[in-house]
Amino acid sequence: MAGTTASDTTILDVNQALYDALSGYIDVNPDTGVSIIFDLPAADSPPTEPTLSVFLYEIHEDLQMRTAQMRVPTYHADTKTSTIAPGWVNVCCNYIITYWDIAQTATSSPGSPGGAPDNTSIKVMNQVVNALINNRQLADMPGAYTRMIPPKDELNTLGNFWQALGNKPRLSLSLSVTVPVFLTDASDSAPAVQSTEVDMSQQQTGRF
Numbered sequence: 001m002a003g004t005t006a007s008d009t010t011i012l013d014v015n016q017a018l019y020d021a022l023s024g025y026i027d028v029n030p031d032t033g034v035s036i037i038f039d040l041p042a043a044d045s046p047p048t049e050p051t052l053s054v055f056l057y058e059i060h061e062d063l064q065m066r067t068a069q070m071r072v073p074t075y076h077a078d079t080k081t082s083t084i085a086p087g088w089v090n091v092c093c094n095y096i097i098t099y100w101d102i103a104q105t106a107t108s109s110p111g112s113p114g115g116a117p118d119n120t121s122i123k124v125m126n127q128v129v130n131a132l133i134n135n136r137q138l139a140d141m142p143g144a145y146t147r148m149i150p151p152k153d154e155l156n157t158l159g160n161f162w163q164a165l166g167n168k169p170r171l172s173l174s175l176s177v178t179v180p181v182f183l184t185d186a187s188d189s190a191p192a193v194q195s196t197e198v199d200m201s202q203q204q205t206g207r208f
Contacts, residue, residue, distance in 0.1 A: 005184055010179050011181065017139060017144070018146075020139060022127075025130050034050045034124060054097050059091060060092055062091060062178050091179055093178075098173075099120075121171055132173075132175065147176050
């Protein structure tokens with residue numbers, strides 16, 4: 001039986017790059033800070049610590065970008081051989097980002113109650129915004145870029161989204177990340193061109 005084909009890990013790398021960008025602005029100290037998870041808290045199991053949820057809910061090919069590259073042959077002069085290099089396709093990863101305080105409430109730290117203009121939820125989401133707009137290009141991921149977008153229809157309205165989680169609506173942010181996902185390298189080769197020949201002739205045309 002043939003082994004499985006290795007998959008491109010770009011989408012997994014996006015999660016790590018987002019974590020690095022967010023943790024640069026948010027205190028993620030395990031004892032006093034905010035936990036960043038790439039999932040949604042369970043409706044019947046409220047977070048026991050302040051939690052930032054970065055939930056990937058949709059992946060699709062970005063058909064609006066025309067910069068994808070199909071597989072193309074590459075000539076190697078030293079060995080006089082050609083290989084067919086893998087191309088890449090732009091893939092769009094859509095996230096919804098929310099902050100969940102302890103016991104799914106909007107309460108904040110002492111001196112900054114949940115109803116205050118500078119409550120913890122607003123502070124954390126402000127840090128999220130700053131992290132994202134200052135990391136349009138994700139670190140160590142050439143061709144990957146982020147943008148904040150309006151809520152998408154795929155969520156079937158945010159009201160239904162929150163109702164499904166059994167929780168009241170809260171401040172959320174929709175994020176779209178476009179990344180180039182490389183096609184599988186099948187190690188195909190093409191015969192090298194050994195010589196070229198051009199035959200040219202001149203034709204005379206008469207005047208009328």
